[in-house]
Amino acid sequence: MDITHDTVFIPGATSGIGLALxxxxxxxxATVVIGGRRQELLDSLAAQHGFGAVRIDTADPESIREASANVIRRWPEVNAVVLMAGIMVTEDWRSPEFLATAERIVETNVLGPIRLIAAFVEHLQSRPDATIVTVSSGLASVPLRPTPTYNGSKAFIxxxxxxxxxQFAGTSVRVTELVPPAVRTALMPGQEExxxxxxxxxxxxxxxxILEADPEAHEVxxxxxxxxRFAEVRGEYDEVVQILNASDPHAAAD
Known part of the structure; x- marks a missing residue:
């Protein structure tokens, strides 16, 4: 990813990591186009910072199709998509009431990126140099007890x-995986502090x-x-699972 010249679309960039990047x-x-669900917030950020802005709900297949077509039409030079949007919600799988929450997480965190890639894949392959940036998590490697579907969604990513x-080897499209740890954002209640x-x-x-030093990085x-990320490689998986969940305020909650 060329952070100085690319035209980048970032759905989920109205706050948190997406906006910071x-x-x-x-x-x-770089030329940056942000996406989000709230039109007033998009308009405000566009006016304040000079971003392009497109309304998109990554849990809605039709919204993804319309927004992607809009981005490609207005910024045909777009050659990077950062699949930033996602949700993290606690669940208790010991009761069937978890199902609605789990389905909502999968719709956003799994189907959202799949649908976004489908909407952009032909266009990106037409560009001489293009990047798909996926966003997983440290929890793809070590599970946090209160968030099983989130953990699983990021392992999928x-x-x-x-x-x-x-699959994209030998094409103009590279795939870069951004792997955040816990970051002070509003992803979960209390996480900002x-x-x-x-x-x-x-x-x-x-x-x-990292991106500046290695534009072709596989993982950030x-x-x-x-x-x-490397707990299992170090032979410390069980220990790290215990440490992670002992430090989480929800880990001992029933």
Whole structure:
């Protein structure tokens, strides 16, 4: 990914990691188009920062089709898509009441990226240099007890990224997987102040430094996430699972 010249579409960039990366990419020279569900917020961010903006609901297949066509029509040079939008919700699978929440997570975190890739894949292959940026999580490698479907959705994104990289080999499209640790955002209640979460600016700055140093990186791994990402490789999986869940305020809750 060329952070100085690419034209990048980031659905889910009206706050948190998505917005932090959008601001940094634009500051380095990229053309940035943000997407989100709230038109007023999109308009405000576009006016304030000079972003392109397109309304999109990544849980709605028709919205994805319309928004993707709109992006390609208005910015035909778009050559990078960052699949940023996602939700994280606690569940208790010991009761069947978990099902509606699990389905909503899968719709957003699994089907959303699949549908976005389907909407852009032909266009991206027509560009001389293109990037699909998937967004998984450290929890793709080590599970957090209160969020089983989120953990599973991010494990899916990790293996999807690995598989697509094989399929796109020899084409103009590369696949880069962004793997965040816990970051101080509003993804979960209380996470913006969580002492064990990485400050958002620190995370975004480290991501940009990695992309600048290695534009063809397969995985973008900040130092903080390597504790989770390589737990099994180090032979410390069980220990890290125990540490992660002992430190989580929901881990002992029934």
């Amino acid at each position: 959008a601001l940094r990419l634009q500051a380095r020279g 990790h293996m999807l990224s690995e598989s697509l990289r094989l 969580a002492p064990n979460a990485l400050p958002l600016d620190d995370f975004a700055d480290e991501v940009m430094a 791994l900040v130092e903080r996430v390597k504790f989770l």
